[in-house]
Every structure is written in C-alpha cells, then in structure tokens.
Amino acid sequence: MPPALKALFAQLAGWACAILLTRAGWLPPGIWALAGTQALCAMVAAVAMRSARWWLLIHAAFAPLLVVAGRADIAPAWYLAAFMLLLLVFWTSFRTQVPLYLSNHTTIGALAALLPAGRPVRVLDLGSGTGSLLRGLARLRPDGRFDGVEAAPAPWLLSRLLGRAADRISVRRGDFFAESWAPYDLVYAFLSPVPMARVWHKAEQELAPGALVVSNSFPIPGRRPDEVVEVGDGRATRLYVYRVTDRRASK
Incomplete structure (x- = not known):
C-alpha cells in the first residue's frame, strides 16, 4: 500500500x-x-x-x-499558500517516497575524489534538488560535465537560477528513470531505500562497464558495495560505491 x-x-x-x-x-x-x-x-x-x-x-x-x-x-488563504509552497518543494514525494535531501560540502569533496582522474568526466545527479552538488563538483573538476534531473518545480527552478552562469552544468526537470544514463561515468543518488533496487537495475542496463553508482546513505539491497566511503561529516555520512561490470563477460 x-x-x-x-x-x-x-x-x-x-x-x-x-x-x-x-x-x-x-x-x-x-x-x-x-x-x-x-x-x-x-x-x-x-x-x-x-x-x-x-x-x-x-x-x-x-x-x-x-x-x-x-x-x-x-485566514484560509495562508493554509492554501502553505500547501502550494510544500507542493512546489516536495511535488511527488508522497508517491516516490524520495524526500528532498541536500549533500553537504564534505560529501561533495569525497565524491569528487571518486571521479576518474586525467580525463573529462560526466556525472548525473538523480534528484538534484537545488543543484548544490553539481555546482560544488563543477568547481572541483573544471574538466567535467555535470547534469541533474529534478522533478519538483521549486528546487529545479532555484538550481537553474543559481547555475545559470556555469556552462558545464545542466539541470532538467522530469523523471530520472525516463532519462538515458548511458553517457555518464558516475551516477549519484541521495534518495531513499525505496527506489535503490530500480536504480541499480537501470544502471546495469545502461551504464558502461567501469562506471560508478554512488549512493549516499542508502545501500542497494542484495548487493555488496565495492567500496564504502566514510565521509567524516557531522551526520556520519556513508557513500556506497558500486562499479558496473560487463555482464556479458561474466556469463
């Protein structure tokens, strides 16, 4: 239910x-x-x-x-205003069970350390919120391309406004499961336990061998991470790192 x-x-x-x-x-x-x-x-x-x-x-x-x-x-108008504000911020959270989480600066630095060195990189942030992670990574890796997909109107609009000066950042509004993940070296998720099995299934289907799926706080059920990064911030964040393998070679 x-x-x-x-x-x-x-x-x-x-x-x-x-x-x-x-x-x-x-x-x-x-x-x-x-x-x-x-x-x-x-x-x-x-x-x-x-x-x-x-x-x-x-x-x-x-x-x-x-x-x-x-x-x-x-006055009743205040209740309507509060409802509309919550709707714009959280949008379909009641259905997807994915609330709005924001990644802190320490986590952004730990994630940047996981990116491949010596070549341009492409990163996709699933449910990118206000785009803070994308902007932080863009500062740390000027050779990269950083994309986000966000469903809620208010965080999406804010991320567009704050990142409008950076030509290496792109934030689209929509469903990240409907997007193609094929071009990316790393897919980042700070979602909830609910969609993680589906995230991994899509990653296996579309990402190239060697690409990384990094989940903040919520491991993928039924799969052991290739690495667990202890971020060391105030909330004891853990990054669960999964490397996509060539399924044809493993058969």
Whole structure:
C-alpha cells in the first residue's frame, strides 16, 4: 500500500476510534481529549500497517495542530499558500517516497575524489534538488560535465537560477528513470531505500562497464558495495560505491 494511502487509513481509523470512545462515555469531555485519543489511535494504526517511523510523528501532531489552527483564527488563504509552497518543494514525494535531501560540502569533496582522474568526466545527479552538488563538483573538476534531473518545480527552478552562469552544468526537470544514463561515468543518488533496487537495475542496463553508482546513505539491497566511503561529516555520512561490470563477460 502506498505510504500516503496508509496515512489516510490511519487518520480515518484514529477518528473512528476517538469518536466511538467519546460516544461510549469513556473519554473526558473536551476537544483535547478527543484530539489526543485520535492521535494515539492513528499512531497505533500506522504501526499496525508498518508505516515508516517518521509517519508516527505526523500522526501524533496532526489532530492537535488542527485544534491549535482552528483556535488561531488564521485566514484560509495562508493554509492554501502553505500547501502550494510544500507542493512546489516536495511535488511527488508522497508517491516516490524520495524526500528532498541536500549533500553537504564534505560529501561533495569525497565524491569528487571518486571521479576518474586525467580525463573529462560526466556525472548525473538523480534528484538534484537545488543543484548544490553539481555546482560544488563543477568547481572541483573544471574538466567535467555535470547534469541533474529534478522533478519538483521549486528546487529545479532555484538550481537553474543559481547555475545559470556555469556552462558545464545542466539541470532538467522530469523523471530520472525516463532519462538515458548511458553517457555518464558516475551516477549519484541521495534518495531513499525505496527506489535503490530500480536504480541499480537501470544502471546495469545502461551504464558502461567501469562506471560508478554512488549512493549516499542508502545501500542497494542484495548487493555488496565495492567500496564504502566514510565521509567524516557531522551526520556520519556513508557513500556506497558500486562499479558496473560487463555482464556479458561474466556469463
């Protein structure tokens, strides 16, 4: 079941549980008892459906925040503006289960060290966000070509504006699985555990032997990395490095 649908069912279950307990007289009067019970029941339902842990925080806060917002007398237009902003930033994250992650400067330096030396390189960033990784690599490797693919409108537009002066950076808006990865020496992914098996399948199909797939924080399931780079930053980042082999030669 998609995570967004699980969240909807958990919220409905939470409200049903809270209303039934209220009608049975098992809850004290007041909106806060209803909201607290709804939050607790929604969390239990989310656990039963094996939702990711961060969904529990959302379920815990959702009903209480509704109460707070209802008493704050905020104009409806502000809610619409907040929704539109979140939509522009996160776009299809609810479906792809890939949130917006940004790579720090230490990680960019560690990734640059993995690039082949002595020749021009081409790098593809899957879900390139604001383009910070591309701009950092372009400064460290002036002989390279750095492309990104981003689906969310706001990060894509920001990356275009910030990288417009660099002719070696290109950021396209769209689905990176629909793009060809064949020309690249290295494909970088800072996504989530969900799409990593599909990332590796596409890499095996399209990348040339010797090309690298580097995943920030999320290993490819069922495959041992050829190298694990301990970045040494504040969040203890790990880069999982996979080298594409010639499948025909291995048969």
